[in-house]
Amino acid sequence: MGYFRAIIYALLAISVSTITTNAAGVRPGQIKNLVTFGDSYTDVVNVGDGGVAWPVYAARYAHLDLFPFARSGATCSNNLTFRPFPPVFESQLPDYFSQKQSLRLTPQETIYTLWIGTNDVGANALLTGSDAASIVDVSACMVNWVKVLYESGARNFLFQNMIPLQTVPMYSPNSYPNKFWTDVRNTTEWTVLMTELVLSGNAITRLMLEALAPTLHGAHIGLFDSHALFTDMFNRPSLYLNGTAPLNVTGAVNTCVFELHGTTSDCVLVSGSARDSFLWFDELHPSEQADRIVAREVAASIQGKKNRWTTWLS
Structure with missing residues (x-):
């Protein structure tokens, strides 16, 4: 990761808006296999949205074979932001490499996705303090995922950046004690800091990625702007949410208000088609309807269709 740390300070002075690309990305019909890495936003077993995870929908929409390695609770590396869950570098990538030969995935027909960062920048990590890492270190780890897989033979990548986490109930100014955090906190301070961490991490x-892309011959690297997509869903929910209840971007399908420092809670669970009126499933995770939108847009990118949320860097 030293390579990335060496270049980042020189690159930060460059405005992202001045960088353009004419990269075409993957071809229509090229991709047959989807390999996913990340945290509970992507885990297909311990599903964060309370329903079906987005990779299952994306594979269905784009007619792909799915190979899921994302694990709930993960960070990019436990050496940077430790959590007692399987991280990308110390668990998910080794798991993939142990199976790589038996999977027999053709590089040209396979795309690899990574959606990570929510736990890295969150409570019990960068937001509340880490002696081992900064947002630069975590960002370098995320991008290094591309380099490591490329060196193993992978050639097609879709990198999903962090959503506007200050809009999820957990980190909003009006947050409350919940199952993810019951201690005292300054919710306004958390909102401001989370906004800065996400914006900085995504820019870095x-x-x-723009610096790395030209050095990886034959690779196709797409940047999926989850931040912009979720910002649009938050600001214009009627374009995305379609449930039978009033549209809701501040509450959640599964809301649990805990006593401060306590273990008892008051929970409300929305059922049926009304669930699709919510942007969030609980205080931290997108709803299943939001994930259907993610899946739809990711599938379009993988199929080689023009997509307003994806920029191909190579």
Whole structure:
């Protein structure tokens, strides 16, 4: 990761808006296999949205074979932001490499996705303090995922950046004690800091990916702007949410208000088609309807269709 740290300070002075690309990305019909890495936003077993995870929908929409390695609770590396869950570098990538030969995936027909960062920048990590890492280190780890897989033979990548986490109930100014955090906190301070961490991390990873892309011969690297997509869903929910209840971007399908420092809670669970009126499933995770939108847009990118949320850097 030293390579990335060396270039980041020189790149930060460059405005992202001045960088353009004419990269075409993957061809229509090229991709047959989808390999996913990340945290609970992507885990297909311990599903964060309370329903079906987006990779299952994306594979269905784009007619792909799915190979899921994302694990709930993960960070990019436990050496940077430790959590007692399987991280990308110390668990998910080794798991993939142990199976790589038996999977027999053709590089040209396979795309690899990574959606990570929510736990890295969150409570019990960068937001509340880490002695081992900064947002630069975490961003470098995320981008290094591309380099490591490329060196193993992978050639097609879709990098999903962090959503506007200050809009999820957990990190909003009006947050409350919940199952993810019951201690005292300054919710306004958390909102401001989370906004800065996400914006900074997304800008750094984009600059690093733009610097890395020309050095990886034959690779196709797409940047999927989850931040912009979720910002649009938050600001214009009627374009995305379609449930039978009033549209809701501040509450959640599964809301649990805990006593401060306590273990008891008051929970409300929305059922049926009304669930699709919510942007969030609980205080931290997108809803299943939001994930259907993610899946739809990711599938379009993988199929080689023009997509307003994806920029191909190579």
